[in-house]
Amino acid sequence: MARALDEAEAAARRGEVPIGAVLVRDGEIVAADGNRPRELNDPTAHAEMLVIRAGAAKLGSERLIGCDLWVTLEPCPMCAAAISFARIRRLYYGADDPKGGAVVSGGRLYSLPTCHHAPEVYGGFGETASAELLREFFRERR
Amino acid sequence: MARALDEAEAAARRGEVPIGAVLVRDGEIVAADGNRPRELNDPTAHAEMLVIRAGAAKLGSERLIGCDLWVTLEPCPMCAAAISFARIRRLYYGADDPKGGAVVSGGRLYSLPTCHHAPEVYGGFGETASAELLREFFRERR
Numbered sequence: 001m002a003r004a005l006d007e008a009e010a011a012a013r014r015g016e017v018p019i020g021a022v023l024v025r026d027g028e029i030v031a032a033d034g035n036r037p038r039e040l041n042d043p044t045a046h047a048e049m050l051v052i053r054a055g056a057a058k059l060g061s062e063r064l065i066g067c068d069l070w071v072t073l074e075p076c077p078m079c080a081a082a083i084s085f086a087r088i089r090r091l092y093y094g095a096d097d098p099k100g101g102a103v104v105s106g107g108r109l110y111s112l113p114t115c116h117h118a119p120e121v122y123g124g125f126g127e128t129a130s131a132e133l134l135r136e137f138f139r140e141r142r
Numbered sequence: 143m144a145r146a147l148d149e150a151e152a153a154a155r156r157g158e159v160p161i162g163a164v165l166v167r168d169g170e171i172v173a174a175d176g177n178r179p180r181e182l183n184d185p186t187a188h189a190e191m192l193v194i195r196a197g198a199a200k201l202g203s204e205r206l207i208g209c210d211l212w213v214t215l216e217p218c219p220m221c222a223a224a225i226s227f228a229r230i231r232r233l234y235y236g237a238d239d240p241k242g243g244a245v246v247s248g249g250r251l252y253s254l255p256t257c258h259h260a261p262e263v264y265g266g267f268g269e270t271a272s273a274e275l276l277r278e279f280f281r282e283r284r
Contacts, residue, residue, distance in 0.1 A: 037227075038204060040199075040204075041198050041199055041201075041202055041203055041204050042198050042204060043194060043198055043204040043205065043206075043228040044186070044194060044224050045204075052185065052186060053184050056185055057184065060183055061183055062179045062182075062183050062184060062185040062187075063185065064185075077219045077222065077244070077251055078219070078220045078221075078223035078224050078227065079220075080219065081218055081220035081223070081244075082185060085179075085185040085186070085220065098256075099256050100256065102223075102249075105256075106254055106256050107219070107250075107251060107254060109219055109249060112248055114240075114247075114248050
């Protein structure tokens with residue numbers, strides 16, 4: 001999660017909402033990145049999407065079997081669904097996101113009977129630091 | 143929708159689940175594509191995601207203001223959320239997808255109080271042809 005927080009801080013320095021993600025397999029980092037929708041002019045360029053896409057390209061498979069994802073904020077519906085499609089094994093996240101999350105908040109995607117694959121979910125890792133980065137970012141913007 | 147169905151048929155010929163999407167602005171096609179997760183080793187490469195990303199890159203903005211999306215099947219949660227983030231104006235889709243959809247099925251994302259932007263939604267365009275393409279594809283695979 002320390003590396004995911006570093007990616008979130010780097011995102012803030014680029015003027016992006018500070019969220020970072022790291023994809024891990026067998027104790028090795030497969031991909032790490034932060035939010036880049038503004039830089040890339042790509043509304044889908046959330047940190048989770050970028051590491052899933054990079055990881056799948058690197059491993060040569062659309063399924064990231066045995067991979068775990070660390071992300072500083074509870075994933076939104078787009079990312080939560082992509083995590084399911086990619087067959088991510090475990091999801092570790094920082095702060096809950098009552099407004100935009102879709103894991104323990106909002107639509108709670110993994111609880112739907114139609115969800116084919118749900119990762120094991122562990123929240124609250126680096127929660128304070130994750131939330132503080134976001135608060136600081138939005139405070140400066142106001 | 144005819145063009146979206148062409149893209150779905152092309153996807154089937156590539157061995158992909160036959161779903162196609164077209165992004166339109168001011169009566170002009172901005173981007174058109176079909177599913178490519180297998181070809182690209184990218185679990186996020188649904189037709190809708192590809193045209194949203196291509197459209198945003200082409201228009202130089204992460205928000206596709208005034209753009210409408212045509213897609214042969216009701217979008218999944220990943221694509222439905224991306225459509226919201228991209229600020230798509232109108233969503234026209236073919237067949238409902240009770241198992242995987244997130245617009246009128248499943249989590250019904252646009253009905254959540256936390257959804258910042260919901261497109262106008264119109265279903266049932268080319269529904270029979272869309273559904274038949276999918277049925278045929280899965281029948282041949284069995």
